[in-house]
Amino acid sequence: VKANGQSFLNLFIPQSFKLRLILILTISQLLFLATIMLVGYSFIGHTIQEQLDKRVMAYKSQFESSIKTAMISLDTGTLHSVGQQAIMLPDITEFVIYIENHSVINEVATNKIPISKLRVSHKVFASGINIGRVDFTISLDGINANKSHIIFTMLLICFFELIIASLLAVLIGSYVGKRASYLVSGIEKYASGDLSFQYEKISNDEFGFIARSFNTMAQNINENSNSLEKLRAQNIESSKMAALGEMSAGIAHEINNPLSIILGKTTFLVEKVKLGLISNENLESELHKIENMANRIEKIINGLRIVSRNSENDLMESVNIGPIIEDSLSLCMQRFRSSDVKLNFKTQINSDIYIHGRSAQISQVILNLLGNAFDAVQNYDEKWVELSANATTETLTISVTDSGNGIAPNIVEKLMLPFFTTKAIGKGTGLGLSISKSIIENHKGKFYYDQYSGNTRFVIELPLVR
Ligand SMILES: Nc1ncnc2c1ncn2[C@@H]1O[C@H](COP(=O)(O)OP(=O)(O)OP(=O)(O)O)[C@@H](O)[C@H]1O
Ligand SMILES: [Mg+2]
Numbered sequence: 001v002k003a004n005g006q007s008f009l010n011l012f013i014p015q016s017f018k019l020r021l022i023l024i025l026t027i028s029q030l031l032f033l034a035t036i037m038l039v040g041y042s043f044i045g046h047t048i049q050e051q052l053d054k055r056v057m058a059y060k061s062q063f064e065s066s067i068k069t070a071m072i073s074l075d076t077g078t079l080h081s082v083g084q085q086a087i088m089l090p091d092i093t094e095f096v097i098y099i100e101n102h103s104v105i106n107e108v109a110t111n112k113i114p115i116s117k118l119r120v121s122h123k124v125f126a127s128g129i130n131i132g133r134v135d136f137t138i139s140l141d142g143i144n145a146n147k148s149h150i151i152f153t154m155l156l157i158c159f160f161e162l163i164i165a166s167l168l169a170v171l172i173g174s175y176v177g178k179r180a181s182y183l184v185s186g187i188e189k190y191a192s193g194d195l196s197f198q199y200e201k202i203s204n205d206e207f208g209f210i211a212r213s214f215n216t217m218a219q220n221i222n223e224n225s226n227s228l229e230k231l232r233a234q235n236i237e238s239s240k241m242a243a244l245g246e247m248s249a250g251i252a253h254e255i256n257n258p259l260s261i262i263l264g265k266t267t268f269l270v271e272k273v274k275l276g277l278i279s280n281e282n283l284e285s286e287l288h289k290i291e292n293m294a295n296r297i298e299k300i301i302n303g304l305r306i307v308s309r310n311s312e313n314d315l316m317e318s319v320n321i322g323p324i325i326e327d328s329l330s331l332c333m334q335r336f337r338s339s340d341v342k343l344n345f346k347t348q349i350n351s352d353i354y355i356h357g358r359s360a361q362i363s364q365v366i367l368n369l370l371g372n373a374f375d376a377v378q379n380y381d382e383k384w385v386e387l388s389a390n391a392t393t394e395t396l397t398i399s400v401t402d403s404g405n406g407i408a409p410n411i412v413e414k415l416m417l418p419f420f421t422t423k424a425i426g427k428g429t430g431l432g433l434s435i436s437k438s439i440i441e442n443h444k445g446k447f448y449y450d451q452y453s454g455n456t457r458f459v460i461e462l463p464l465v466r
Contacts, residue, residue, distance in 0.1 A: 018177025025169035114139035258293035373402035404456035
């Protein structure tokens with residue numbers, strides 16, 4: 001009912017601030033004028049009545065003093081001339097003198113018949129005895145005409161006042177409305193994405209105060225978000241460097257192995273070739289082994305180059321996901337191997353799967369997940385980590401699962417928060433997952449912890465380039 005009532009009222013209240021202001025000003029003027037009219041009307045009525053009473057009193061005493069002696073001495077001549085004079089007085093239309101026991105002594109009347117009149121009857125006393133009376137009629141037409149005239153003039157003044165007030169209301173409404181819409185248009189601009197918007201016209205009044213406050217606020221927000229953006233970029237960098245540092249021992253080992261194989265094999269081959277003790281076939285197969293080892297080293301170096309470069313300024317481009325996954329895996333392979341953690345790789349994607357993005361950042365996310373899984377499985381008897389990749393026609397799904405049985409719900413809530421870590425001081429920054437999430441979301445993808453998997457599983461979903 002209340003909602004109905006409100007919407008019913010809303011039908012009559014204009015939405016625009018300017019129209020509302022005009023309406024309020026006009027209505028308040030109307031109320032003000034109506035009050036003035038009422039007060040004025042009753043004041044005029046009161047004043048006129050008072051004057052009439054005074055006039056009646058004055059007539060009574062005037063007539064009494066001029067006829068009293070003539071009444072006592074029954075001087076009809078004088079009474080008659082008093083009557084003639086009385087009828088000449090303004091507004092007196094009838095004048096009758098009665099004497100006790102003699103009925104009417106004198107009666108005069110004008111031939112004007114008033115529309116509204118007041119009859120007055122006044123008894124005359126001599127030494128406490130009623131000796132007669134004088135009756136007279138006062139025409140109220142003149143007074144009424146005066147009253148109407150005054151009221152008409154008042155109404156006219158009010159009418160013009162109302163017109164002037166309405167014009168003023170329109171002017172004030174337009175002025176205030178214009179100032180308000182200047183503010184509104186600026187805020188709209190800001191809201192629609194023009195974050196550098198600032199008001200240029202700033203007055204010294206309350207509107208100017210709002211505009212100035214807005215300018216300061218927008219500036220502060222911009223500065224804050226700029227420094228937040230910088231901080232985010234720095235975080236991405238520093239967490240990447242930390243991960244690289246952690247991996248570097250493994251990487252050195254990873255490179256050393258094939259390198260010593262290459263060295264061993266080349267020394268061995270040089271001797272054999274010198275002595276002519278090797279067949280071409282054998283030489284070729286040994287050289288292939290050396291080539292393979294060199295390729296492995298090249299991959300690792302490539303991976304390192306991709307991850308360690310500052311990718312913030314890289315353009316988003318179509319990148320093949322296969323090599324990114326392979327490079328990431330080869331970067332941490334040795335670390336897993338030397339800690340006896342099994343690293344499985346299950347992929348069902350073709351070699352021509354492309355996503356739109358920055359390869360270094362995607363590889364950083366994969367390494368973050370592999371690093372977390374690696375850390376987690378250290379606590380379990382069964383130690384394995386599985387990286388899998390699948391693609392539908394639209395989406396690429398990469399997931400990292402480890403041998404853990406999931407993460408406690410109270411920790412899951414906070415996983416993605418920046419700086420949340422359960423690791424020892426100096427071991428984890430707590431930035432890995434939050435940065436990974438923001439990287440994947442920047443790539444228009446989804447990054448989440450899979451609460452329905454039997455094991456601990458994190459998922460990356462990215463849209464494919466078609
Ligand atoms: N695979 C996992 N199994 C169990 N817990 C995990 C796993 N991955 C992440 N976590 C939990 O989430 C927390 C946050 O992970 P995140 O990668 O954001 O930070 P971190 O690994 O602690 O530090 P950083 O990655 O910055 O070195 C970890 O401290 C850990 O408690
Ligand atoms: Mg981590």
